[in-house]
Amino acid sequence: MGVLADVYEMLNTCNKCGGCHTACKTYKLTGLETMVARGRIQLIKAVADGKLEPNQEYEDAIMSCLLCGECAVTCPNGVHGNELVMAARRDLKLRKGITPFAKSFALKTLASPKRLGMGFRLFGGVGKSVLNKLDGMDYFRGIDIRNFPTAKKQFLEQVPERIKVQNPKHKVGFYVGCFLNYSLDQTAHSVVKVLTKNDCEVIIPKDQVCCGLPQYCYGDFETAKSNARQTINTFLDKYSDAEVVLSACASCASMLKHDYLKLFADEPSYLPKVKLFCEKVVEFSEYMDKIGVNQSELHNSSPLTVTYHDPCHMVRGLKVTKQPRQLLQMIPRVEYKEMFEANRCCGAAGLVQAFFHEVSTDITDQKTQNIKDTNADLVATSCPACMLRLQGGINKAGQKQKVMHVADLMAKAYED
Amino acid sequence: MLSQTVVKRLKEIVGEKNVVTDKVGLLTYGYDGTLLSGEALGVVSPTTTDQVVEIVKLMNEHDIKLVPRGAGTNESGGTIPSQEAIVISFTKMTKIHEIDTENFVAVVEPGVINFDLQVELAKQNFYFPPDPSSFKASTIGGNLGECSGGPKCFKYGVTRDYMLGLEVVLPNGKVIQTGGRNFQSEPGYDLTRIIVGSEGILGLVTKVFVRILPIPRAKKTMLALYDKVEDASQTVADIVAAGIIPTTLELMDNLLINTTEDFTHAGLPRDAGAVLIIEVDGYPEDMDEQVKTIGEIASKIAKEFKVAQTAVEVDQIWTSRRSAFGSVARVRPSYGVNDITVPRSNFPKAIGGVLKVAKDFGVTIGVVAHAGDGNLHPLILFDQRNKEETETVHKAEQALCMMALDLEGTISGEHGIGLVKKKYLDKEFTPAAMEAFRKIKRSFDPTNRFNPGKIIDL
Ligand SMILES: Cc1cc2nc3c(=O)[nH]c(=O)nc-3n(C[C@H](O)[C@H](O)[C@H](O)COP(=O)(O)OP(=O)(O)OC[C@H]3O[C@@H](n4cnc5c(N)ncnc54)[C@H](O)[C@@H]3O)c2cc1C
Ligand code: SF4
Ligand code: SF4
Ligand code: SF4
Numbered sequence: 045m046g047v048l049a050d051v052y053e054m055l056n057t058c059n060k061c062g063g064c065h066t067a068c069k070t071y072k073l074t075g076l077e078t079m080v081a082r083g084r085i086q087l088i089k090a091v092a093d094g095k096l097e098p099n100q101e102y103e104d105a106i107m108s109c110l111l112c113g114e115c116a117v118t119c120p121n122g123v124h125g126n127e128l129v130m131a132a133r134r135d136l137k138l139r140k141g142i143t144p145f146a147k148s149f150a151l152k153t154l155a156s157p158k159r160l161g162m163g164f165r166l167f168g169g170v171g172k173s174v175l176n177k178l179d180g181m182d183y184f185r186g187i188d189i190r191n192f193p194t195a196k197k198q199f200l201e202q203v204p205e206r207i208k209v210q211n212p213k214h215k216v217g218f219y220v221g222c223f224l225n226y227s228l229d230q231t232a233h234s235v236v237k238v239l240t241k242n243d244c245e246v247i248i249p250k251d252q253v254c255c256g257l258p259q260y261c262y263g264d265f266e267t268a269k270s271n272a273r274q275t276i277n278t279f280l281d282k283y284s285d286a287e288v289v290l291s292a293c294a295s296c297a298s299m300l301k302h303d304y305l306k307l308f309a310d311e312p313s314y315l316p317k318v319k320l321f322c323e324k325v326v327e328f329s330e331y332m333d334k335i336g337v338n339q340s341e342l343h344n345s346s347p348l349t350v351t352y353h354d355p356c357h358m359v360r361g362l363k364v365t366k367q368p369r370q371l372l373q374m375i376p377r378v379e380y381k382e383m384f385e386a387n388r389c390c391g392a393a394g395l396v397q398a399f400f401h402e403v404s405t406d407i408t409d410q411k412t413q414n415i416k417d418t419n420a421d422l423v424a425t426s427c428p429a430c431m432l433r434l435q436g437g438i439n440k441a442g443q444k445q446k447v448m449h450v451a452d453l454m455a456k457a458y459e460d
Numbered sequence: 461m462l463s464q465t466v467v468k469r470l471k472e473i474v475g476e477k478n479v480v481t482d483k484v485g486l487l488t489y490g491y492d493g494t495l496l497s498g499e500a501l502g503v504v505s506p507t508t509t510d511q512v513v514e515i516v517k518l519m520n521e522h523d524i525k526l527v528p529r530g531a532g533t534n535e536s537g538g539t540i541p542s543q544e545a546i547v548i549s550f551t552k553m554t555k556i557h558e559i560d561t562e563n564f565v566a567v568v569e570p571g572v573i574n575f576d577l578q579v580e581l582a583k584q585n586f587y588f589p590p591d592p593s594s595f596k597a598s599t600i601g602g603n604l605g606e607c608s609g610g611p612k613c614f615k616y617g618v619t620r621d622y623m624l625g626l627e628v629v630l631p632n633g634k635v636i637q638t639g640g641r642n643f644q645s646e647p648g649y650d651l652t653r654i655i656v657g658s659e660g661i662l663g664l665v666t667k668v669f670v671r672i673l674p675i676p677r678a679k680k681t682m683l684a685l686y687d688k689v690e691d692a693s694q695t696v697a698d699i700v701a702a703g704i705i706p707t708t709l710e711l712m713d714n715l716l717i718n719t720t721e722d723f724t725h726a727g728l729p730r731d732a733g734a735v736l737i738i739e740v741d742g743y744p745e746d747m748d749e750q751v752k753t754i755g756e757i758a759s760k761i762a763k764e765f766k767v768a769q770t771a772v773e774v775d776q777i778w779t780s781r782r783s784a785f786g787s788v789a790r791v792r793p794s795y796g797v798n799d800i801t802v803p804r805s806n807f808p809k810a811i812g813g814v815l816k817v818a819k820d821f822g823v824t825i826g827v828v829a830h831a832g833d834g835n836l837h838p839l840i841l842f843d844q845r846n847k848e849e850t851e852t853v854h855k856a857e858q859a860l861c862m863m864a865l866d867l868e869g870t871i872s873g874e875h876g877i878g879l880v881k882k883k884y885l886d887k888e889f890t891p892a893a894m895e896a897f898r899k900i901k902r903s904f905d906p907t908n909r910f911n912p913g914k915i916i917d918l
Contacts, residue, residue: 056793060491061786062533062597066575075505075551075571077488077532090487101484120723120786 047135048092051128055089058082058123067118068125069389070108073406078105081115081125088132098136106132108400110393110407111261113360130261137263193432195229202229206247207236213243214335217279217286217324221296222254223428231428231448234455235292235328241458242338247286249278256307257299261394265307272304273314276321289321292328292451294427298361301325327358329426329450333367339374343460347377350453351420353411353434354387355427368426368450375457381418385410392433408437416443423447462501462546466522470504470546473514478505478552489547492532492539493594494880495794495844500527500541505552509627509635509666515548516664517633525912528660530571530602533594535797536878538606538659538914545912548664550601556580559672565624565641566672570601570665577670586672589616592874593782600668607657609874611708611739611781614832616673618874620656627667628655631905641669654900659876660911662904676741679707680751681774684736684762685729689713689815689827691761692734693808696831698757699738700804706754708739709832710781716826716839717780719787726776732763736831737781784828785839792824792841796853799881800864801835801873813863814838821856835873861887877915885916 048055064081065071071080078087084105090096106129115125199220216239224232239246255275256268279289291297301322308318326334350372358364365387373380391397391407411434415423423438423445425431435447462470462481470479480486480503491497501524506512519526525545532539541547553569556577560566561584568577574588574595581587591610592598598608604626609618625639628651638651655663686692692711699709712720713734721728728735736758740750751767758765768774788795802810811827814836818825829836840856842849861871861884871877871884886894897916901908908918 053793057789059786059789059793059795060493060532062493062531062594063783063786065531065597066573075549075554076485077549078485083488086491087484087487096483096487099482099484101482105484105488120720120783121789122723123789 047131047138048088051131052092054123055085055092055128057121058085058089058119059121060086061120063120064115064118064125067114069112069114069391069407070110070400070403073403079108079403081119081123084109084132085123085125085128088128091132091135098139103136104400106136108396108403110356110389110391110396112356112389112393114356114388117360130263133261133263134265135263137265193227195226197229199225199229199232200248200250200252203236203248205250206245207240208245209240209243211243212245214245215285215287216244216246216331217283217289218246218248219252219255219275219279219289219291219296219300219325220248221291221293221428223293223432228428228431228449231292231431231452234449234451235290237455237458238328238332238451239290241341242332242335244335247283249283251278251282255296255299257295257303258394260299260303260307269307272307272318275300276304276318279324280317280321287324288326288331289324290326290328290331292426292449293429294327294355294358294362294364295429297325297327298357302361327362327364327426329367329371330362330364332371332454337371337374337454342375342454342457344376344378344457345460347379348375348422349379349381349418349420350422350424351381351383351415351418352386352450353383353390353415353423353425353430355425355430356389356393358426359387364426368424371450371454372424375453378453381420383418383420384414386414390430390433391437392429394429397433408433409441412437412441412443415445416441420445422453424450424453426450462524463522466518466524467502469518470502470515473518474504474506474511478507479503489529489532489549490541492537493535493797494537494540494878495796496537496540496879498540498542500545500547501543502546503549504546505549507552509629512548512629512664512666513633513635516629516631519546519909520631520633525909526664527911528601528605528664530599530605531573531594531597532602533598534602534606534876534878535799535880536606536659536872536876537880538876538878538911540879542913550599553601553666557667559584559586560641561586561672561674563641564672566670567641568600568668568670570599570604570668572600574598574600574603581672582675585675587675588622588670588672589613590619590622593785595782600670601665604656604665604668605658605660606876607874609830609833609835611710611737611830613830613874614709615705615707615741620653622671623652623656623668624671625669626652626655626665628663628665630663631907631909635666636663639669657876659878659914661901661914662910664910678744678747679739679741680747681768681777682738682751682754682758683728683764683766683768683777684738684758685732685764686734686736686762687732689734689811690808692736693811693831695736695758695761696807697805698760699754700807700832702753702757704750704753704757706738706750706832707741708737709830710737711735711827711829711831712737712781712784713827715791715824716784716788716828719790719826720780720783722790723783723787724776724780726780728780729764736762737777781828785837788826788839788841791826792843794842794844794850796840796842796857797875798838798840798857798860799835799872799875800838800860800869801833802864802867802869804832804834806867806869807831807834807836809867810834810836810864810869813867814860817856817859817863821852821859823853823856825856830873833873834869858884879914882915882917
């Protein structure tokens with residue numbers, strides 16, 4: 045019971061006050077006590093106490109959590125529901141020997157190669173061609189698969205390892221991440237464009253791998269660790285001249301910056317190196333704001349109304365909210381409009397969108413409506429997972445807004 | 461276990477998704493804001509009055525009891541189920557039928573969350589005065605079930621004062637409507653007032669006519685800081701004696717200042733013995749005068765008195781106050797909330813009494829109080845896993861109740877009796893009064909079907 049024993053004091057600190065009821069979207073939209081931080085925590089505690097044997101319903105309660113972290117910021121007792129859920133997922137993995145979802149994955153997904161492709165796509169993995177062959181299916185459980193972008197060639201294969209500039213002021217290590225590598229390669233190019241326009245030499249190691257977040261979220265710490273180790277070693281040993289490790293995916297950045305420390309907490313000999321790495325990690329908007337953006341070359345010919353969605357990992361993970369908004373407003377003729385509940389989860393939440401699609405879809409529908417209410421032409425955000433989810437929701441609702449990464453908007457302004 | 465037939469019928473009535481019978485589901489409907497828990501036979505979430513009626517009839521046929529539940533945040537064990545009952549959860553009856561600003565009435569379903577109603581009302585510049593600190597989670601049905609109070613109650617009264625009428629499903633499955641949208645009292649008994657605060661033992665409320673008010677044009681929020689909690693209680697008595705009625709007069713002691721600071725970082729001084737949060741509202745032109753008078757009274761004893769200057773400051777102060785209950789698990793994992801209430805003029809004596817109980821029993825007590833109402837929530841902090849300590853806490857709680865009764869007060873101001881305070885009820889009421897309660901319960905619910913075992917044993 046090691047994993048749960050480690051978090052037992054926190055489990056026991058939840059005094060069932062219900063403060064997380066408004067925070068937790070999965071509760072708001074289902075009204076089910078199994079789908080709120082309080083309920084999840086009480087269930088985990090029951091398992092820790094030996095009063096409940098994990099079963100399918102328990103797994104559903106644990107797996108349907110968005111890990112959005114809203115409950116953690118709302119809880120007056122400082123209980124972090126998302127972390128407790130992570131512990132429960134880890135516990136499930138250790139108990140069963142296989143990653144939770146693996147069973148349902150096997151049963152529900154392996155049965156269909158199409159869906160398997162979908163699943164891999166979600167993780168930015170392989171199986172690209174499967175998608176293009178899909179007939180008669182536009183939305184898979186609320187996910188807009190027809191418009192799901194696929195990079196013709198991995199971004200990492202499209203660019204050289206070093207992109208030089210004339211008078212380099214900074215040397216930036218670019219951690220690309222699966223989504224930008226396999227799916228939204230255009231956004232990765234945008235990041236490079238913005239960096240080079242601001243006198244940054246960009247270093248893009250070819251042997252970078254997935255940050256390990258998906259595995260970590262579903263309790264597979266072993267794979268997560270091995271990926272993390274490779275990422276750390278690559279950037280620190282082979283490309284030690286990179287001053288920072290920059291990521292334009294809020295989820296990856298928050299994993300690299302915060303979760304790696306937790307992941308290696310039990311390896312004191314390696315931990316100092318992890319710390320060194322974590323200190324180098326910086327998110328795109330945060331970095332651009334820090335080095336000061338070359339504004340004179342930003343152009344924009346037609347007026348544009350833009351709103352911004354705060355990805356969970358950006359607002360609650362990295363706690364970066366002002367910088368992307370400031371960058372957007374630096375672009376000439378951009379009118380910025382704040383949307384209602386900009387900082388609430390978009391509903392993607394890794395595999396939750398595939399396995400608990402009803403609640404996911406409800407969350408996304410709310411978001412889409414909030415976007416519509418701003419009358420914005422464009423939604424900017426900082427997480428590729430959110431970009432895909434939001435664009436899917438918008439298309440499904442028959443709205444017209446385009447979703448772009450902050451870097452995309454800036455890159456475009458540098459081209460204009 | 462529920463029989464297959466009952467489960468099947470329930471699913472026919474409310475739909476497959478709205479019936480829970482698995483262990484995991486049952487576990488999550490077995491607790492509330494207290495340390496108690498239980499396990500029901502099932503959980504059913506109706507979405508219409510007709511469904512509620514059908515459920516009640518079905519349960520009558522099969523001799524199964526019903527425990528009504530809103531958000532399950534009550535502090536009295538009022539929703540703890542047992543193996544003879546199903547939980548009827550109102551969290552899916554969340555429609556706001558109507559907001560009628562001309563007649564100051566809103567018509568809502570019982571599962572509407574207090575906060576959600578406030579948000580809708582605010583769009584039309586109105587509000588619903590009862591605002592328990594749990595308002596972001598608790599439902600209108602639960603608020604009326606417990607007759608909840610809140611920080612605004614000093615001036616505006618409690619939930620009862622805002623209930624114009626109810627639609628109620630009785631234990632025999634018949635539907636009645638009490639009161640209505642009119643402000644004048646209806647002919648006959650005031651059934652609304654009997655149902656409000658009855659903790660779900662008399663009827664299931666399926667529709668609520670609530671009184672709403674326009675948002676006051678102006679308000680001012682003040683803070684008075686004290687070295688000792690006794691000093692703060694004196695200011696409370698002085699303000700009341702001067703005939704001033706602020707909207708809010710809330711007190712938090714040093715322990716609560718610190719636990720809430722850990723959460724909110726609102727900047728309350730951690731070394732202060734106590735803080736009073738004072739708020740006045742009304743017309744803009746009256747504000748300065750009221751603030752001045754209160755400032756003069758408070759400054760006689762307070763070590764510092766200040767008026768919040770910005771909306772952000774006001775917000776932070778309120779977040780602190782509202783998270784008070786919630787935040788104490790930072791100190792010890794378990795807490796017992798007491799809800800004693802004394803006549804306002806006895807408030808300083810009650811504070812003295814709480815300090816004495818803490819000392820006599822050697823327990824940690826944090827105090828938060830709706831001081832203006834004489835309503836105190838001494839929170840006894842402990843660890844439920846320690847049996848001996850838990851015993852002492854029970855004794856200390858009893859001492860607090862007795863102390864309140866000695867000061868002509870009551871054992872419960874706003875949290876209700878439920879299971880937790882049941883054993884003290886006959887200390888407050890005479891046998892004749894207790895019998896009157898029983899008679900009322902029996903006349904509504906002769907076979908003890910609704911929320912059995914709560915408030916009184918038959
Ligand atoms: C952090 C915290 C702060 C709190 N602050 C306050 C406060 O400031 N003031 C205050 O008064 N209380 C406070 N409370 C107590 C609690 O929140 C209130 O009693 C609240 O009104 C309960 O609402 P609920 O929706 O959670 O109801 P529940 O707890 O679900 O139910 C309360 C009672 O109402 C009955 N009931 C619910 N719905 C119906 C229905 N439709 N028909 C008939 N009966 C029904 C239930 O059977 C039960 O007896 C606080 C609690 C917490 C945890
Ligand atoms: S997680 Fe925090 S906010 Fe939610 S019920 Fe527990 S203590 Fe309250
Ligand atoms: S992390 Fe998000 S979805 Fe999960 S319990 Fe907390 S608020 Fe709910
Ligand atoms: S997709 Fe974006 S908003 Fe949704 S959970 Fe992930 S980071 Fe949060």
